[in-house]
Amino acid sequence: MKIRELATGLQFPEGPIAMNDGSVLLVEIARGTLTRVTPDGKVHVVADLGGGPNGAAIGPDGAVYVCNNGGFAWTRDPGNYLRPIGQAHDYSGGRIERVNLHTGKFERVYEQVDGIGLRGPNDLVFDAHGGFYFTDLGKVREHEMDRGGLFYAQPNGSGIHAVAKPVMTPNGIALSPNGQTLYYAETEGARLWAFDVTAPGQLRKDPWPSPQGARMVVASPANHWQRFDSMAVDAEGNVCVATLMHGGISIVSPDGQHVQHVPLPDPFTTNICFGGPNRRTAYITLSATGRLVAIDDWPTAGLALNYNA
Numbered sequence: 001m002k003i004r005e006l007a008t009g010l011q012f013p014e015g016p017i018a019m020n021d022g023s024v025l026l027v028e029i030a031r032g033t034l035t036r037v038t039p040d041g042k043v044h045v046v047a048d049l050g051g052g053p054n055g056a057a058i059g060p061d062g063a064v065y066v067c068n069n070g071g072f073a074w075t076r077d078p079g080n081y082l083r084p085i086g087q088a089h090d091y092s093g094g095r096i097e098r099v100n101l102h103t104g105k106f107e108r109v110y111e112q113v114d115g116i117g118l119r120g121p122n123d124l125v126f127d128a129h130g131g132f133y134f135t136d137l138g139k140v141r142e143h144e145m146d147r148g149g150l151f152y153a154q155p156n157g158s159g160i161h162a163v164a165k166p167v168m169t170p171n172g173i174a175l176s177p178n179g180q181t182l183y184y185a186e187t188e189g190a191r192l193w194a195f196d197v198t199a200p201g202q203l204r205k206d207p208w209p210s211p212q213g214a215r216m217v218v219a220s221p222a223n224h225w226q227r228f229d230s231m232a233v234d235a236e237g238n239v240c241v242a243t244l245m246h247g248g249i250s251i252v253s254p255d256g257q258h259v260q261h262v263p264l265p266d267p268f269t270t271n272i273c274f275g276g277p278n279r280r281t282a283y284i285t286l287s288a289t290g291r292l293v294a295i296d297d298w299p300t301a302g303l304a305l306n307y308n309a
Contacts (some may be wrong), residue, residue: 001262006283007037007292012074012082012268013285014230015056015123016292017064018275020308024283024292025064027053030074030082034066034099034106037292047104051092055123055172055230055271058307059155060130064099065109067121067134081288083268087139094118094136096153101309109157119146123173123230126306129200130155133163135170135184150184152201163203164195164212172230172271176254177237177303183217185228185241190220192228192241192252217256230271234300235279242269242284249284251299266291274302 006024007013011031016024022039025046034047034056052069059065071088095118096110111118124134131154138146149165150173172185175197182195182203193214195203205213217239220226226246233239237254248263249272266286273283279302282295 001295001297003264004294004296005291006294007041007043008290010035010043010285010290010292012084012287013290013292014054014270014287015066016271016273016283016285017056017058017308018273018279018281018283022275024273024275025056026285026292027056027066029054029069029072029084029287032071034064046101047099047106049097049099049106051095052088052120053097054121055134057124057126057132058305058309059098059126059132060307061155062101062307062309063155064101065124065126065132065155066097066099066106067124068095068097069120069122069137070094070139077288081267082290083288087141091139094121094139096121096124096134098155109155110153110160113151113160113162119148122148122171125173125175126155127175127197127200128179128306131200133173133175133182133201135167135173137169137171137187150182161201163201164205164214167212171228172241174231174233174239176233177235181254183231183233183239184214185231187227187229187244190226190228190243192217192219192239192256217254218252218259229269232272232274233303234274234298235303236300237303238300240272240282242271244268244270247286249282264293265289274298279304 072084138148147166153160169187229242268288
């Protein structure tokens with residue numbers, strides 16, 4: 001596969017959205033911005049959100065909804081690789097934000113669930129009914145870490161509830177082509193989990209020993225030091241999971257029986273989305289090195305999202 005570099009110098013890019021005009025929206029977590037990369041490689045800030053904007057998706061109203069984790073502390077490793085190392089000293093609280101693409105104005109839609117503040121919202125996906133599922137990974141501090149959860153919410157702020165909790169380090173989240181399976185990636189254990197969706201915002205739960213009611217699709221091979229990050233689903237239902245440390249994209253069949261790894265030159269390959277003609281172009285964030293790249297000949301077309309702009 002041939003890799004095209006579209007933009008460099010980004011400050012830990014994540015949350016790519018392939019737009020119909022050929023541009024790519026993404027967040028720069030370390031910069032605190034929602035950013036647009038145009039087809040000619042120019043970089044424009046859409047909104048200065050502060051905190052730690054993470055996953056992003058277009059909602060049914062055409063606005064961009066952003067999971068903001070409230071901010072990370074950062075370090076640079078050998079090779080000048082940038083990576084997060086825990087909760088920021090100026091952590092500003094987790095929230096879901098709505099951004100008007102025309103004006104750049106933004107507002108907080110959710111900051112808490114049942115009186116408990118969001119800690120580190122990470123990624124989200126809209127279903128065909130106009131609601132969205134999102135993960136809250138939690139935050140890591142020197143001597144402790146949060147347990148997170150999965151939630152379902154309405155974009156107009158009218159309702160939010162937990163669909164699974166507590167959950168250890170939930171990160172990427174995605175729906176199957178028919179919308180009947182909800183996948184999420186567990187970062188620390190490098191495991192891909194799945195729930196059956198029984199109704200909008202309702203999941204079937206497996207009994208113990210499932211830790212949160214999900215069924216495990218696949219786990220990282222024991223001989224690979226890796227973690228799972230964000231994801232996208234292709235038109236055939238395969239789950240394409242950004243894989244940290246063993247940098248690249250892991251392509252997992254829906255039953256977990258087949259796993260293919262596409263290596264990429266960044267240990268913090270964090271997210272993927274599909275766009276271009278027939279959605280055969282994969283746009284991938286290489287976060288430690290601050291790049292957005294594209295692969296035009298992805299083996300399978302990406303799944304069309306429920307909303308785009």
